Amino acid sequence: MTESRNPLRILAPEGSAPTIMRELSRRRFLSIAAIAGSAAALAACAPGGGSAPKPQATGGDLEDNVSVYTWGDYDSPDVVSGFTSELGPDVTLDSYSSNEELIAKLIAAKGTSGYDIVVPTGVFIPQMIENGLLTPFNKDLLPNLANMDPAYLGRAWDPENEYSVCKAWGTTGFVYDKNVITRELATWGDFFDAAQNEASGKTSMSDDPAGIIGAYFWANDMDWNTEDPDELEACRAFLVDEIAPHIAAFDSYPGTSAIPQGTQALMQAWNGDARLGLLESSEPDRWQWVLPGPITELWMDNWAIAAGAPHPEAAHAFINYSLSPESLALNLDYIGYNVGGKDMEEKAVEDGLEMTDLIFFTTEQLDSMEEQVLNDSQTTRVEIWNEMKAAAGA
Numbered sequence: 001m002t003e004s005r006n007p008l009r010i011l012a013p014e015g016s017a018p019t020i021m022r023e024l025s026r027r028r029f030l031s032i033a034a035i036a037g038s039a040a041a042l043a044a045c046a047p048g049g050g051s052a053p054k055p056q057a058t059g060g061d062l063e064d065n066v067s068v069y070t071w072g073d074y075d076s077p078d079v080v081s082g083f084t085s086e087l088g089p090d091v092t093l094d095s096y097s098s099n100e101e102l103i104a105k106l107i108a109a110k111g112t113s114g115y116d117i118v119v120p121t122g123v124f125i126p127q128m129i130e131n132g133l134l135t136p137f138n139k140d141l142l143p144n145l146a147n148m149d150p151a152y153l154g155r156a157w158d159p160e161n162e163y164s165v166c167k168a169w170g171t172t173g174f175v176y177d178k179n180v181i182t183r184e185l186a187t188w189g190d191f192f193d194a195a196q197n198e199a200s201g202k203t204s205m206s207d208d209p210a211g212i213i214g215a216y217f218w219a220n221d222m223d224w225n226t227e228d229p230d231e232l233e234a235c236r237a238f239l240v241d242e243i244a245p246h247i248a249a250f251d252s253y254p255g256t257s258a259i260p261q262g263t264q265a266l267m268q269a270w271n272g273d274a275r276l277g278l279l280e281s282s283e284p285d286r287w288q289w290v291l292p293g294p295i296t297e298l299w300m301d302n303w304a305i306a307a308g309a310p311h312p313e314a315a316h317a318f319i320n321y322s323l324s325p326e327s328l329a330l331n332l333d334y335i336g337y338n339v340g341g342k343d344m345e346e347k348a349v350e351d352g353l354e355m356t357d358l359i360f361f362t363t364e365q366l367d368s369m370e371e372q373v374l375n376d377s378q379t380t381r382v383e384i385w386n387e388m389k390a391a392a393g394a
Helices: 014-023 026-036 039-043 077-087 099-109 122-130 143-147 188-195 209-219 229-246 271-280 312-322 325-335 344-350 378-392
Strands: 065-071 090-096 164-177 203-205 247-250 266-270 287-290 296-306
Touching: 065 312, 077 090, 077 312, 077 325, 090 099, 099 122, 122 296, 143 312, 164 209, 164 271, 188 209, 188 229, 188 266, 203 209, 209 229, 209 266, 209 296, 209 378, 229 247, 229 378, 247 378, 266 271, 271 287, 296 312, 312 325, 325 344
Parallel strands: 065 090, 203 247, 203 266
Antiparallel strands: 164 266, 164 287, 164 296
């Protein structure tokens, strides 16, 4: 990769916003809800258009609590307890395994979910805004936005950070047990080969359509955002007929228990979760992390406030607290993902943070990562995800 190319070009800079917004239609967004949720959830979706909503928070007194609906084990307990100790509100954390699950719940609730903060992946944000699922920030209440690296601000899905700001970004790879798989694995093709052989019945994949469907296209060095029906049908046949019988579990968080407990021999994993599992394992040398080629994923999750948030003042306060330099450092260490703060890699290395190679990536590695694009194939992708899980019986 040449020096003139932005190593984070795959995070879709602001200049790409008009194209991306044209590519993401309300119909495509609703198809996700229809497949992941139910007809009732779909019917409950608020229509797009109308005047832009106003921020709910005005800088008044903080409410007694704040509810966060986020990815599993995604906040340092020290940050959560520190917020309550210093500012007062109790924090309730609830988790989901995919953006589809998040969206289906918010649509069904129609502004009454009870959640204050949500953490969607960037590509889903434009249509969450259009469909009235998010509330704009009062940025006067978020002075710690100044601590964020500009490289992670102003992304195409929200160019002015009116509704969202980087929570963390990372990639998808896998971990394998070297006692079971004695050969070296380096690619997504190797992952699927091992799943059908040494790790048959001892393999897990993420409970997330993007990673499951993406892995097939990554293994074959194909455009993983393809809309070609024949390519998608080939993906379906491979995953449902050939791979599903070998899958023991669909687990988005193997680092929580599967790696430390040695439950599986081969596990698809996000980099930060894999790092957590390796650090928690009593036998870290038993495991090998792989950032597989030839292609893999790059994603960015974002702090946002749900429409109808019952505790908007506390929601702003929690996000702002999480963007302080101290909280950014604690979260980076705990979740093992780049959290987008200024000068974090240099400080992490100076502080002796372990396994920084699973947090910060070289330009060569970034060159192999591509971001998801929502398009008319999303319905088919969610169907494949559901069919594969049913075929596996996991």
